[in-house]
Amino acid sequence: MKTEAVALEEQLTNLVFEPPKWLKPCLIVTGLITIQLFVCVFYVFITGVGTLGNNIPVAWAFPITNFVWWIGIGHAGTFISAFLLLLEQKWRSSINRFAEAMTLFALFQAGLFPILHLGRPWFAYWLVPYPSTMRVWPQFRSSLTWDVVAVSTYFTISLLFWFLGLVPDLALMRDRARTKRQRIVYGIFALGWRGSARTWQRWRIVYGLLGGIATPLVVSVHSIVSMDFAIGIVPGWHSEIFPPYFVAGAIFSGFALVLTLMIPARALYKLHNVVTTRHLDLMARMVLVTSLIVAYSYFAEGLAVRRGHDPFEIHQLFYTRARGPFAWAFWTTIVCNVVLPQTLWLPQARKSALYLFILSLFIQFGMWTERFMIISGSLSADYLPSAWGHYAPSLMDGLILFGSGGFFLFAFFLFLRFVPFIPIRETQKDELT
Amino acid sequence: MAENEPQIGRRALLEWAAASAALAACARAPVRKIVPYVVQPPEIVPGRPLHYATAWELDGYGMGLVALSHTGRPTKIEGNPKHPASLGATRAIDQALIETLYEPDRARGVESAGEPVSLHEFDERVAHKRVAVLMPPTSSRAIEKLVRRIRSELPGSDVWFHTPLSRANVWAAGKSAFGEAVEPMIDPSKARAIVTFSSDFLASGPSCVRAARKLADKRAADGARLWAIESRRTPTGVFADERVATGAHDRARFACAIAARVLSDSSASDASRALATTLRERAGDVDTRFADRCARDLLAARGAAAWVVGDAEPMELHALAWLVNRALGAVGGPIVATPSPILEAGERSHDLADFSARAASGDFDLVVIAGVNPVYSAPDFDLARSLAGAKDSAYVGLHRNETAALCRWLVPLAHTLESWGDVRADDGTGSIVQPLIDPIFGGITIAEVLARVLGDLAPSGHDLTRDALGLDDGAWNDALQSGVLPSTSSAPTKAAMNEDALVGLVQAWVLPVKHAIEIELHPSHAVHDGRFATPLLLELPEPLTKSTWGNVALVSRATAESLGVGDEDVVKVTAGSHSIELPALIERGQPDGVLSIALGWGRRGAERLADGVGANAFLLREALEKNAPTAIAAGRSEPVARTQINIDLYHRAHEIARSRLKSEKPLAPDTAMRLSLYTPQLSPTAPHAWAMSIDMSRCTGCQACVAACNVENNVPTVGKAGVLNDRDMHWLRIDHYEGDRGVIFQPMLCQHCDDAPCEYVCPVNATVHSPDGLNEMVYNRCVGTRFCSNNCPYKVRRFNWFNYHEDEPALRQLEHNPQVTVRARGVMEKCTFCVQRIRDAEHVADSDHRALARDEVVTACQQVCPTQAIVFGDKNDPNSAVSLRYGLPEAYAVLDDLGTRPRIRYLPKVIDKSPERA
Secondary structure (H helix, E strand, C coil): CHHHHHHHHHHHHHHHHCCCCCHHHHHHHHHHHHHHHHHHHHHHHHHCHHHCCCCCCCCCCHHHHHHHHHHHHHHHHHHHHHHHHHCCCHHHHHCHHHHHHHHHHHHHHHHHHHHHCCCCHHHHHHHCCCCCCCCCCCCCCCHHHHHHHHHHHHHHHHHHHHHHHHHHHHHHHHHHCCCHHHHHHHHHHCCCCCCCHHHHHHHHHHHHHHHHHHHHHHHHHHHHHHHHHHCCCCCCCCCCCHHHHHHHHHHHHHHHHHHHHHHHHHHHHCCCCCCCHHHHHHHHHHHHHHHHHHHHHHHHHHHHHHHHCCHHHHHHHHHHHHHCCCHHHHHHHHHHHHHHHHHHHCHHHHHCHHHHHHHHHHHHHHHHHHHHHHHHHHHHCCCCHHHCCCCCCCHHHHHHHHHHHHHHHHHHHHHHHHCCCCCHHHHHHHHHC | CHHHCCCCCHHHHHHHHHHHHHHHHCCCCCCCCCCCCCCCCCCCCCCCCEEEEEEEEECCEEEEEEEEEECCEEEEEEECCCCCCCCCCCCHHHHCHHHHHCCCCECCCCEECCEECCHHHHHHHHCCCCEEEEECCCCCHHHHHHHHHHHHHCCCCEEEECCCCCCHHHHHHHHHHHCCCEEEEECHHHCCEEEEECCCCCCCCCCHHHHHHHHHHHHHHCCCEEEEEECCCCHHHHHCCEEEECCHHHHHHHHHHHHHHHHHHCCCCHHHHHHHHHHHHHHCCCCHHHHHHHHHHHHHCCCCEEEEECCCCCHHHHHHHHHHHHHCCCECCCEEEEECCCCCCCCHHHCHHHHHHHHHCCCCCEEEEECCCHHHHCHHHCHHHHHHHCCCEEEEECECCCCHHHCCEEEEECCHHHCCEEEECCCCCEEEECCCCCCCCCCECHHHHHHHHCCCCCCCHHHHHHHHHCCCHHHHHHHHHHCCCCCCCCCCCCCCCCHHHHHHHHHCCCCCCCCCCEEEEEEECCCECCCCCCHHHHCCCCCCCCEECCCCEEECHHHHHHHCCCCCEEEEEEECCEEEEEEEEECCCCCCCEEEEEECCCECCCCHHHECCCCCCHHHHHHHHHCCCEEEEEEEECCCEECCCCCCCCCCCCCCCCEEECCCCCCCCCCCCCCCCCCCCCCCCCCCCEEEEEECCCCCCCCHHHHHHHHHCCCCCCHHHHHHCCCCCCCCEEEEEEECCEEEEEEECCCCCCCCHHHHHCCCCCEEECCCCCEEECHHHCCCCCHHHHCCCCCCCEECCCCCCCCCCHHHHCCCCCCCCCCCCCCEECCCCCHHHHHHHHHHHHHCCCCCCCCCCCCHHHHHCCCCCEEEEECCCCCCHHHHHHCCCCCECCCHHHCCCCCEEEECEEECCCCCCC
């Protein structure tokens, strides 16, 4: 029994101490893309948001779409770690750190965009309630103010939750360190962890508490993000169904991203014993369930609009969206988010890592187009036909979206390189008992 | 002792240290000295503009203006209410005078063969020499006197007049009718039925402002039906109750058909009745029902019915119009036969061919071209050869344009706001042009050029004008103050109409040939004949197509299909040896087979912004006289920068743009109950409640309000790429919809909603409500989330995507209204209801210890509107102009169902179809 535990411990710590050869080139490539991202961001900052494709009427486009998409993607991490922790789903332990890191890095990306898209980004702090000498507070009726609170809370809790879960493993890394430098660095982050029964007991309580705090955030953050649109007057935005609809979509895309990242990592690190086919199967089931919720939301939104007899909304949903210039986004969304996930009813599909990987890419694309369709598509044609316009992204829009993907992966590769990405202690406990 | 020691605690010490460090770190700011007045002129109060009455002439016809000057710097043009051509309003073009004054590409000094020289050298070159002068048509008494003197004192010298948009056909017909160049002046206030033949008399031309105002008033009072027979849709055509789209050939036949009915029915002479028979034959199978209805309407309104014919229509049609107008009893009623105020109208001196031939002959020591650009606008006259043949040539103008490039001398022309002079309106009323600023680049006026020819080497425009007008001090000062010379309007001609001559002309009329493809060339609504190459006008949307930055070929759908082109596909139009390429736009109401192309584009002068924008349709003009044009698809596309693309209402007419026939019963008011969970945020104690009423029945879509708003509020232009990307900045736009009953123009600006959806979504309180009902924009507080724009159902908010004022030349900066913030990058902006004017009026009233007078505050758009479609004022005052309209049962709020409670209410467009049709 003990040898098995030690073997697992060794297997998992060696993943960090003996990084595979492919990791370095990956870090270099994604690092360069990250530099490209920041060059573009700098350019936009000094020149103006006019370098993006936004216009009037489509004043929100790529940046806000990316923001909502990245935030949504992050949700699965919290869902897996907090929700499933509370529900005592033991299978979560092998994937939770992975998912939490994903949440965190996705939030990095998400946080970039609302600031980037501002006309005067250097005043972004005005959205934060701080005691200004001018005694001007943010305007609390605006959902953007709620956004700041929701997202910053979410980020803080996610960071704490992730780090706290990491502490016992960092201590293990310290103890197994092969060089002095490793010992010192891991030692600093291990916060003097000793692994006594009392420490473990306290850790367990705090971790559980944080899990309890994080759980409502899974629901609240994307609910509030959805209110950026739902409180608006724009046909196609102004819908009561948005909060649950967005949350379901967020978890849907989040699980897909876990699959996207986990499947290659599992293959590359040969972790089939840790991340088993059962894990894939369970995640695929989550994807299927959330896909059904999302599909129902599409249906319910259409139904509500049809029954509501508001000519502007009817035109928005059934003409502009389904047949207008943004129809490609609509039909991509339907295919990727509703049609393709139905294949997961088949057990073979749920158990095929390759299939799940490809499907997860489609889902992410579908979720991005869904947000784009809702945000920009609705804006492009609202009330006065005279003001209708079209939107085309600029080169800078494309480069920044691409760059944020690179930055995300760069952060992720750093995480793989330096941090035990499978919770060693948890896995030991859960897998071996 | 210890108690007396200064108590510097730790905190205070740190504060002092920080302050000292901060002071030490401060670099010395660059020194910029502002020199105050040593002796302040008594009339100047810094921050308060002065108003000067002045005038200017376009193609010879005067427009009375009131110019605003801020500490010696003109910043805004307004109409002069006392001037008959203005009545307080202006055209869009007049608004751009400020921009042409501060044009960075203006000629900056006298040059000879590209080398800077002194004006004195030019003086010597021109004085007492044999000089040929080509200048724009003018009505100036001062110039008239100088021209007379040149003709008598210097037999070797001569003067010609030229404008690309000549009224030669009008004058020729007038000469046949009355023996002198008489112009038919329309007075719609006396008309009950008007037929126009390709005449955009409500939105362009010297009297459009007055005509539009009077027609709108007359319609509102007791109705006047307007019939339009025209090619492309003009503002006048869509203002009309009945309209038919025709090419030139069919238009002539329509004229014949209607004239035949009128002449045979009325108590005209035998000759006229005989003519009616001929006309009936010529009319052929033209839409007889339309002609019948039209003629019946005219005859029913006999004495108050009139024909109005466009300047570019054939001379014979103008002649026929005189006959018909007389038969209808219009002459002396709605049509006034006024002798043209233009000097030597219709005479040989207005013939460019004559000038061109004489100039090339080498008879002259010097050929001077002043203020016109014939090398660009009359390419077929080959002035390049004439100028090459002349011994020496000089160009006097605002810019080094196409003509200047071929002349040896370049002399800067004084801008009209820098000049002394005098002009006459279309009705003959004189005005004094007074300068608001010294010539910025030392320019001289055309009168001063002529005086130099006569040997006066230090002429003063002021003295020349005063001498010519012969006024005593009191009259002179009064005229300067009021802007008009009292009782100077021309009396109607006393000559009797020579009916036989007119009948003869019409009998001999060879109707325009019907070609498979016809080209209609028309002046651009924005840049006119190309001389106004300013950012404001280059970006001013054409009234119907909303195209900016270039011209297009308007085609009907059927013609587009036969040519194999769609929107924005380039067509190559050829006439004779000339051809131009420009993108097509499919336009409703366009006659089949007719391509309408605006003149005034495709410039190649010194005005950088206009350089190469659009295609020069003047190239085709002469060739079209003799050749049948062709049009083929060029096989490529070119985007057209339009500020509005969608003109359909998608069954939203009731919510957005209401219209009805006059015969229908008035539309019911909105009675939906508005429930709100919020307490009204408006202060019940506010003394005023600012509101606006817009009458769509009065709007001609002329864009003057758009131009005035831009100038008043320092609205930036964004260029063609900006417009193509929907980033135009106009605070006020005129939406064009195809309603069920015809075109509707809907001026759309911030609605200043009582429950403004933009306000609650701003996270930083940058858009808030004032107690008197303004939706205010706090630029300093805006971080640019643009949520407000998304949440504005009217989409009237505009965003500074870049720092649009960043690279503005210093000269351009002078045009800004100092009372309005110049917005920086990254902030939202929108219509403020001219808040600077409201607050200014309040301050003035306050310092005078009085209440604000009724309707004292006038917004820029309201002020410039020729038809008074826009009325602004205090809704709390039940007798204010706005209250009277705001409370009308038909007044409605756009998108009323959203519960935004706008402060602007619209009145539906009412269309007066002829009874048989309705």
